[in-house]
């Protein structure tokens with residue numbers, strides 16, 4: 049399995065592999081040992097599509113027997129035109145079809161016990177954190193995005209199924225759950241927030257019920273697992289989860305993809321939950337949960353973005369003091385409505401704005417990390433290094449403000465050799481820079 053793209057695609061890969069393993073297949077660590085190679089593609093941006101095509105080409109060159117799935121599967125003709133030898137092409141979350149294609153390409157040697165022994169689900173992330181996908185697809189139609197076309201309308205999972213999966217993951221050693229979807233705040237809208245019984249009481253398929261129930265989980269050691277909410281849009285009910293963060297039941301972290309701040313650009317982007325009171329609400333959230341970390345992403349150079357719009361965004365960022373920001377230069381995606389908008393921003397201007405937004409957000413990030421020096425914070429260990437010549441062992445960790453892969457790290461010195469990935473330990477912060485913290489385990 050070659051898995052490309054976002055955490056949602058990674059969850060798809062895990063599901064496909066879980067099914068295949070139940071059917072008696074094993075995973076190969078390299079091309080040479082595989083009877084067939086599955087490439088789970090990403091088709092979000094043209095650059096991602098090119099990367100997907102390159103991955104397919106590599107798998108064909110290295111192995112020759114290739115099945116393509118994922119977001120780029122919607123463009124089967126493009127794939128077949130370039131690689132006529134691919135065995136099958138299936139689309140995003142078409143689990144049955146992809147499993148069937150594997151059965152055809154490489155029939156499994158069924159052992160007598162294969163169907164009888166329940167196996168744990170396949171995970172492609174380390175054991176101590178897991179992505180929890182609560183829905184597929186999206187009901188919005190942001191002008192720059194083709195996800196609804198690739199992945200369809202919002203389709204929420206049953207709340208009891210989501211909670212059962214979360215409970216199982218935590219019982220199996222997950223210390224940190226990352227709730228993902230295309231629009232977490234809209235969870236359950238498509239199924240009218242249907243109620244299901246969970247541990248003797250009714251719960252609705254709704255973000256606030258989900259957050260409350262996840263906040264009630266405990267690890268086998270009796271600790272509260274970290275629960276992070278990603279892809280949250282600032283609908284009014286987001287206010288209801290902030291007190292859970294203040295109580296320590298939910299990780300004080302919100303990933304809100306604002307994408308812009310200028311009302312004119314947001315309107316042209318057709319962004320959901322685009323409302324003027326956001327700055328005031330961020331202030332209120334921080335008053336309730338002072339350690340709240342807000343991560344977001346922004347697009348610069350969207351068609352029609354003027355210097356004034358861009359300055360509005362920079363001023364807004366100065367006000368909002370977001371903790372973690374990713375910025376992207378607008379890139380037209382084939383099939384996106386934004387491509388037809390007038391007044392494209394020249395590449396050189398995009399570059400210049402990108403450099404300016406990075407400068408501002410790095411400065412804000414550094415200023416927000418600096419006051420953490422001297423504090424003692426819980427961190428989760430991701431990796432423990434080898435001892436250096438002096439016998440000093442370092443470790444890479446994350447605080448509650450850092451989601452894996454996308455945010456910063458806490459780098460530790462002098463850790464005991466007994467430390468393991470997944471351990472949550474208190475750390476005294478000794479230093480900071482623009483994105484990361486440095487510290488030592490608290491005495």
Ligand code: SF4
Nearest residue numbers: 186188190193195230
């Ligand atoms: S909310 Fe907008 S950007 Fe996000 S998946 Fe839906 S259409 Fe795309």
